[in-house]
Amino acid sequence: MLELFDEIKGDLQVVEEELRAVVQTQNPLLTETSTHLLNAGGKRLRPALCLFGAKFYNYNLEKVLPLAVALELIHMATLVHDDVVDASMTRRGIPTVKAKWGNSISTHVGTYLFAKSLILLSKYEKTPIIARVLSSISVKMCEGEIQQISSSFNICQSIKEYLHRIKLKTALLIAASIQLGAAACGAPVSIHLPLRRYGHNIGMAFQITDDILDMVAEESQLGKPVGSDLRQGIVTIPVIYALTCCQQRKRLVELIGKVEKTEEEIREAIKIIKSCGAIEYSFNLARKYLLKAKEELKSLPDIPTRFTLSLAADFIGVRKF
């Protein structure tokens, strides 16, 4: 993925340094937890998309930097808050904040990162669309998380419900990242709306791929145990598809609904899901979104970034981590 970022490599480095600077506080515990999170890595997908969006109109790093940093902080905040669930003890291959410091600290650290992003966003007084879009998305992201919790271990979920949930959880922020990057530099609606639609479609594909990888990836590449969604009862697209057509449906229903699953049962569930073509079905669905994303690019100015975004869409369809 990093090669795709070559065009913005230097500026992404500035974002990284700014991220580190922003989370410094007088409180050692806060600095330690935030730095721990930053060290855990991550793709910095949202800042990258934000910079790419800005490339479409009077690119100016200074104008877009606080936004790029804020987007990653919002994303990090959701990761920390998601970890306030007893099941998830590792993320990106290292212990979560929750595992190291407990629920209470995690909750406050997440809100701290989120609030820090608001300070950065308050600089965009003259681009009110930024506060409007991100406040509305933040609400929807919480709704998505709550929906995920309330629907866990529930085998009666439609593909439509799943798609709505991943839109809230993932696609909205990715779409906003690239849209607002352009808007921060003053781009008109004719530019930032197609960018948002591109972002929505790659965001959907990104989450679908994530949900597939949770079942088929190598643990070492994924940085977290395979089958963690199944373990937590999160019902994703391969499961929903398998429940509609697989021959061992009865056994799968039994396995999915179990709140405590053994490793053996996780493996068995994955085997059943794989056997009925659910992985292929899910990859195809992701590919449809990626095609739509690439369609959206056509209305945008033909700059080198447009080609990069097209490659990024291709990459999401074949990524292994």
Added chain:
Amino acid sequence: MLELFDEIKGDLQVVEEELRAVVQTQNPLLTETSTHLLNAGGKRLRPALCLFGAKFYNYNLEKVLPLAVALELIHMATLVHDDVVDASMTRRGIPTVKAKWGNSISTHVGTYLFAKSLILLSKYEKTPIIARVLSSISVKMCEGEIQQISSSFNICQSIKEYLHRIKLKTALLIAASIQLGAAACGAPVSIHLPLRRYGHNIGMAFQITDDILDMVAEESQLGKPVGSDLRQGIVTIPVIYALTCCQQRKRLVELIGKVEKTEEEIREAIKIIKSCGAIEYSFNLARKYLLKAKEELKSLPDIPTRFTLSLAADFIGVRKF
């Protein structure tokens, strides 16, 4: 306290209705948890102060309403997030969101309420001080919470550290409530700064009184078990004072540092704290802040609200809940 609110009673009712309307969502669990929180009551101190602040300059309910609602949402969000600690199972006499729905839901509900406030605040594009002040305060409130957790069960705390912590935790938002209420109506600095200082001082007194009441109040009036700070290891002003001068210091150190305390031990600690005049000392400190608050009022226009704010300061010094 309600009599003090007579002047703004009708408008506070509008705030209450708006609060209920704002938390409605399509997700039944989110609506249920948020409504549960609203039904749990609360003094609505921050919206009231916001309206009072607005009274000092071209009062206009429409202008100040989203802010008043947002302030209560921010406050509610911090309450829900504070409850993500295993110890606190009741607040205002009824089970907390955490006790009823668990840590994970509490975390997301808190962030949901906070994010909802941002939607309301995004309406104040033309009063950028509102976003600036509230984003900065939100960060500091998290810092205060983290400080409280990292200093729990620690007997080596100075009064200065305690005062800094309660400023972050409580006084900043109370100060902002009355300041920004005026600012939202267009008040100049000469009005909103003295209001902020008034708010800061009553906020400090409010929290000190809260910490005293946690030891001396009737459980039925307080709505939560007496001694809950001691139980959670939160070291407040009566404890800090008692540790400097009480005759049974050694026994008190032992009791405070115990992570698991029996009810008998809580009672014993409170008895020791009371015996050395720590309660009187703390009340006196609160009174000093209230005097300063009343001093600040002198530079403000002599409208009926000014007298109400003076009575409010008196009330905080004698409140029992």
